[in-house]
Amino acid sequence: MLAPWLVLGDFNDILLPNEVKGGNFYPRKAEKFSNHLDSCSLSDIGAKGPLYTWRRAMRNNIIVSKRLDRAVANTDWRDLFSEASVMNLFSAYSDHNPIGVFLGGLHNKKGSRPFRLEAAWTQHPQFPEVVRNAWRRTLDTCINGRLLKLEGELRKDLNETLAQEEMLWFQKSREQWVKHGNKNTKFFHAQTVVRRKRNKIEGLVLSNGDWCTDEVKLEDEAVEYFTNMFQSTNRNNADLDTVDLPTLDKEEAEAMTKEVSKEEFKESLGKYLGVPLLKGRTKCADFNYILQKLNSKLMDWKSKLLNRAGRVTLAKAVLNAIPVYTMQSLWVPEQVCRNIDRQVRKFIWGSQQGKRGLHLVNWERVTLPKARGGLGVREARATNTALLGKAAWSILRKENKLWVRLFEGKYLNGTNLYFYHLNQKDSYVSKGIVKAFRTLESGFISKIGDGEDTNLWLDTWTKDGPLINFIQEEVIPMLDLNTKVSSIIANKQWALQGMDALCPPDVLEDIERIPLPTHSFARDILIWGHTPNGSYSAKSGASRGMGANSMCLRCRMHDETILHCLRDCPVSKQIWAHFGFANSPQFNEENVLTWIYNLTGMKNLESSDQDIKFLCVLYNIWKSRNAWKSSGGLDPVIKRTPLLVSWRKPREGFWKLNTDGSALGNPGPAGVGGILRNDEGAWVGGFSEYIGVRSNMFAELLAIKKGLMLSLDLGLRRLEVESDCLECIKLIKQDVGATHQLGIILQDIRELMKPFESISINHIFREANQCADGLARIGSKNAGMKSTWELPPSEIRLALLADAADTVFERG
Structure with missing residues (x-):
């Protein structure tokens, strides 16, 4: 039905775990009921008064209470009757409570409208000037009047554009998590209507015990209540002697002194700071409150007013906010995690004409990071494990926290988590921390x-x-x-x-x-091996098990095998077709080595112009793929204004050290090199060394360290250091913690810098660092080499002459 409509009565079913007391909550039945409502574009309006509308005494005198009666409506009806409210009334005869729907009407508000800053005002060109003028004046009620007048002037202008209207409803809806997507004005407007109805005071119990819904009396009662609360009185303490204080009767006094039962204790102390205090066997029902909160935030009517990008953003924000406090304290049961994922999937894909929305890609792909082709939605189990991993990290690091010392004293007894075995009597909190640690264990390593x-x-x-x-x-x-x-x-x-x-x-x-x-x-220090700085974070913990990305970043459709990268990717296919190779009978060979042998003439030990063309195309496809990946999927062919760079001599009385690290792969066989020159640009010394299979970053830092050592050996104490690795320069200048993966070599560099009278470390472009680059390449190509050059080697003499002549190089 497309028209506004309302349905109310006994639905004989419930939606949320808190809608039943004394009985069981069945998620599958609740989900089925929810799906039926979703198919009709209906959502629960909510109600004031008693929560449960039906109750009955079952076996063993257990009273079961449920909210079976409710009113549901679509968004058009709720928008049409924005002041409508539902009241669960009382019944003296039936086991069902009657429900009443009060349509209300136009809201006639008396007095001036309270001042509220609207976010859309900030886009008005006169806004900064009005604010400055207001602050220059004495802070009195006239400012409020000026701003209220401004509000009236701006509303007409601001509502003319859809972007400004969206921002207005965005603030009013309080949905702070929906930040992107298409124009979601309808969503924000509907959310505002729901919030206003929820926050509206429909009635109060007056001091005489009467229930009042009259707006005039409600306003007077509120004013009188807060006036009495905040005004001062001159009551004498002696007056207390004449006050009749209430007393307990005999039955109430006996109840106060009676021994507290186990059931009473569990009921009164079921949660601490929102986290359930669990003892004994844990049930999925103990975590139903998470599903309840998720369901209230991810209602189906919201999915109908948002596009898919907005639904993904909202789902990620809700998933990252609502269950976090519980998930960082307790191990959530597997079934609950699956139910959370199911709710998120259902909301993202939505429904169409009463049918489940089409799942365009599988859940595993959706939960991948955006950089790997996914939507960045985290699975509930991965999030739970990662958050508990923060507690395990604190224990492993022996942080000076009371709860850490308590855990060590009660459970570890002088050992550590590596050697701890779970005991059936352990608390549920400790079990969760140990389970998370077992999952993350391989990522924690000792840095020697x-x-x-x-x-x-x-x-x-x-x-x-x-x-x-x-x-x-x-x-x-x-x-x-x-x-x-x-x-x-x-x-x-x-x-x-x-x-x-x-x-x-x-x-x-x-x-x-x-x-x-x-x-x-x-x-020795314990570090987390999945972050460069060695510190554990929930984000790195959640993605720890994903392994290397196997998906092609260019087409984002298939795994990136060698043949897919070089031949079968649609991007590569288009290039091969352009050069006339796609129709070759040998082009579709399934073995990559045979494919290369056949099309290069290597098989017959003969070559031709076509074979050379094949190798050139192959090389450029590989080069283009790497540029694509390093740019994060952006087109690497971007026209830029050329930048002219050249090597510069050091200041008078200084020496200049240029260093470079070269790795044939990352990691791969690597070498380091460096060159020292005086303030006239003349050669002072240099070095080249093979350092084994290393990463680029390690090679760059080690080159700086070796260069500092050579400078100290030669007695040079005023030094300008240049490297073409900007990231290395930042690491040296920043106060990087000891847990960093490269912390050892960074500490050595800082120690080596202390004896210098004056030293600076700066970044230089590679085109102006060709001498150091040549020395590093000599080291990387000669395994076992370790040489200190008193005279420049022949391989870099041309580069030295270019630097001496102040040759300018173009950096595109």
Whole structure:
């Protein structure tokens, strides 16, 4: 039905968990009832008075109360009768309470309208001037009048445009979470009508016990109540002797002194700060209040007034707000998490003509981050685990908090979460923290400083996990399981002699890549391995199990295999078709190596112009794909105004250090290099070194560290340092915590900077850093190389001449 309509009566069913007392709540039945209402575009109006409209004594004298009677209407009816209200009345004979619908009428408000700042005013060009003039005056009632007059003038102008009207209803609706999407004015207007009706005082019980709905009497009663509350009195304390104080009768006195039963205790102390106090077996019904709140916020009538982008935004805001306080304290049952996800899915996809909305993509894709092609909606279980992970992080870090000390003393008894086993008698809170930790355990690792606090075999301190996982079972009894990592560190370097007989070579290579402090002292520290700064966050915890993104960022339709990236992606197919390769009989070969061999002539050890063209197209597709990915999916071909850059000599009396790190992959075989020149631009010294398989960021920082060490060895104390890695410069200048993944090398750099009389570290573009780049490439291409250059190598002589001649390079 498209017209405004209202339905009221006995529906013989309930919608929310709080609508039943003494009986059971059945989510499936409630969902079915809700779906029927949604199919008719109806929503509950709400009611004042008693919550339950039906009650009956069942077996064992248990009284079951439910809200079976209600009034429901569509948004058109609620808009038409915005002042309407529903009252649950009392009944002396039937087990059902009658309900009354009072349509109200035009709201005749007496007196001046109270002043409220409207957000839409801020778009008026005269708004700043009016505010400045108002603040310059004495703060009195005339300002209120001026602003009220301004309000009247602005309303006519502001309501002319849809954008301003949307902002107006946005503020009035109090839906602070819907920030984007199409013009949602109808949604905000409907939400405002609902809020006004909910906040309206329909009646009061007067001091004489009478129920009053007369607006004039209600206003007088309110004024008198607050006047008596805030006005001062001169009552003498002696008057209390003449006041007749109420007393308890015999029955009430006995009830006060009676022993408190278990049921009374649970009923009166069921929650603390909104979180249920659970003991014994936990039931899904204990968490029904979460579903109830979600259902009230994600009502179907809202989905009909919002586009899909608005529904996604609202669903994410509600999911990130309502259950958070409970989820960071308790492990929510799996069934409750599934029900939460079901409600969110239902709201996002909506319904059409009484049928369930079409789910355009699967739920796994929806819950991926936006950068990976999803909508960024978090699953309830992942959110719950991530939030409890914050508590586990506090325990692992032994933070100085009362609850942490209590947990350690009651449950851990001198051990840690790694060795703690759940006990049936443990509290539900502790069980939730341990369960979350077990899920996140692989992400917590020890960053090695001196190695004294980390167990060599049992702790997780390498990316491969505890070393004991790689030890043969028959060897384990012969190991000293109390050995610390410090036992394989000598002179601030790894001493892995004898470890090759116990651990695989690739594990030992990973250990050698772990940096050790060489110029600073550092203790071992626990870090979270999924963030650059090493600190745990709920956001990183929620995405910890997603693994590497396998979806193609260009087409966002298929997994990015090698063949899909280079050939089968629609973007790549269009390029191959343009150059005439798509119709080749060998083009659709399924084996990637065979495909390349056939189309390059490598199979027959012959080559042609067409083979060279194939390789050029292949290389540029790969290059374009990487540029696309690094730009976050934006078109990498963007015209920019060329920037002219060149290398500059240091100030008089200073030396300049240029450094660079080069990794053939990230991570990959890497090298570092640096060059020192005086204030005339003349060569002073340089270095190149192969550093193994490293990341780009590590190589850049290590190059700066090596350059500082060389400068100190040469006695240079006034230094200008330049690097083309802006992120490294920021890390050095910022106060990065010890938990950072690269914290060890950053501490060494800061220690090395202290002996200098004057030192600065600045960013330089790569085009002006070609000498250092050449030295780093020498190191990355020569495994085992470690060289300090007294004279410049031939590979960088042209770059040196270009710098000496102040050659300008174009940076597009």
